[in-house]
Amino acid sequence: MTEASARERLDGVYAEVVRRNPAEPEFHQAAREVLETLAPVLAARPELADAALIERICEPERQVLFRVPWTDDSGRVRVNRGFRVEFNSALGPYKGGLRFHPSVNLGIVKFLGFEQIFKNALTGLGIGGGKGGSDFDPRGRSDAEVMRFCQSFMTELYRHIGDRTDVPAGDIGVGGREIGYLFGQYRRITNRWEAGVLTGKGLGWGGSAGRVEATGYGNVLFAAEMLRRRGEDLPGQQVLVSGSGNVALYTVEKLRELGARAITVSDSAGYVVDDKGIDLELLKQIKEVERGRVRDYAERRGGSAVFVPGGSVWEVPADVALPSATQNELDAADALALVRGGVKAVSEGANMPVTPAAANVLRDAGVAFGPGKAANAGGVAVSALEMRQNSGRESWTRQRVESELATVMREIHDLCWQTAEQYGVPGDYVTGANIAGFERVAEAMLAQGVV
Known part of the structure; x- marks a missing residue:
């Protein structure tokens, strides 16, 4: 199978996804973003094009x-x-x-x-x-x-x-x-x-240390690896963070721990810019204890913080951007603003927060882009570690969990990088993540027969 014929096959699969799942644009978008990157692997490994593997992957069990x-x-x-x-x-x-x-x-x-x-x-x-x-x-x-x-x-x-x-x-x-x-x-x-039926449980009844923080921590670790590949380090970088929920809070925390400075957070009403860096303790008090808004943070922080109603957090110049709120929150215009502001790397803390058009803008500008399926995998990784602890009736230390998380995120980064190089698109984390994930799933499905 040539890459051209593989693309034709994948276009047909996508058309069938749209036909069978009407009025589901987010699902269509997610499927398209994966399918449009798989032609190289189908051309190189034709056995993965057989047995309707792709069609089955696109249909829930x-x-x-x-x-x-x-x-x-x-x-x-x-x-x-x-x-x-x-x-x-x-x-x-x-x-x-x-x-x-x-x-x-x-x-x-x-x-x-x-x-x-x-x-x-x-x-x-x-x-x-x-x-x-x-x-x-x-x-x-x-x-x-x-x-x-x-x-x-x-x-x-x-x-x-x-x-x-x-x-x-x-x-x-x-x-x-x-x-x-x-x-x-x-x-x-x-x-x-x-205990293993749900993850994210309390520490006193089967939960894992580090689970609450894992998605935010993992994304920061992935971003640090992307910068390292470019010959730069995370410490000293100014970082834009969107959202103010769990992922955003612990993104800010890990950035501070590693020597970077988060200068923004946001919610549905607007965003805050804090030139001195987000005061994590104040933000946690407002969001986790009082269930307040980022406007309250700006009012209580004082002169260094400004609340901007509406608008886009991506208008603020910075070195790194970590979208951590919700899907499709960063569009092409936002991506252009980030490029003008000097951004070097964008890594998805939320699920699919960057639109396809925005991802293209970032790629064309040479900005390192970490897709959510790789960059925010820290949460589910620690969930799997929680399952492992539950099955053995064990409770690991926070240090062990964080060490395991750092290893997983580094290995995910390296797998995406190496896979992209193997298939002729060096530095393309999106293609690397999609192909690497697809190969693992498709090989298992192929071995298990038509089920």
Whole structure:
């Protein structure tokens, strides 16, 4: 098979994805971003073009959609939708987070689950790809309301998960509080202490040190490796961080630890620029304890911090950008602004925050670009380490977990770099990540037959 015929085949697969999954633009985008990079590997390894491997990878093994009724504090019955897409289990049990946010729909969950296949494969830790969630919005809800929702959600979900079947974790809107309520209901229904059924648990009941921080930490470590390949070091760099949730907070923390300076954070109302560097303790107090907004941070920080309503955090000149909020938050205009501002590297802390057009702008300008399936794999990597601890009834030290995380992120970076070089696109982390993840999954599927 030539590369030209491989591209023709992949274009046909993509057209079929769009036909069979109408009105799911995020899933279409995720599929296209992978498929358009696979022609070199299909030409070099024609056995991976057989047995409809690509078509099967693009079709979830199972999709679960269910009703979630719950009662708010006023006694009113509410109804939300629950989702779990179990995409691919060739390498191990399905693994991927649960997202509670009003934007969640089947297409969003499928895009996230599809990305998770390749992200999990890159870790080398024996986990398949899946994702789930609900259009429930925990923001502004009382603890009692969140608990009742989580209990209703798990009353349906429990029959589809297990430590050797499907292991959910947290994502946007699902933190330690929600994981606790979900685990408690699972334990109540099943009458089993099955610690490995959920990850992101509390340290006192089966959780792993370093799990909360892992996605943000891992992205910073990946960005540092990209800079090192360019002959530069992370210490002393000025860094733009978007978002102000879990990923952003611990991105800021790891940047400070490694000697770089995060100067921005954001939320849906606008962003803050702090020329002295983000005060992490103040930001954590406002976001984690008070559940406040970044505007509050600027008001309490004083003269060095300015809140900019609306606008784009990417307008601020800096050396490195780490988008850590949500999908498609950085478009082509933003990418051009980053290039004008002197950015050297962009690494995705969120899932697919950079649009395809923006990625092209960055590539054409010679900016190192780390795709989320590689750069933000630290969260799922430590989730897999949590599963390993649960299976052995062990509890590792924070130092051991962080050491393991650093090793995984370095190996992912090197695998992406080497794969890109092998297939003739040196320095292209997107192609390297997609091909490396695809090869691992496709080889396992090929060995296991038509299932």
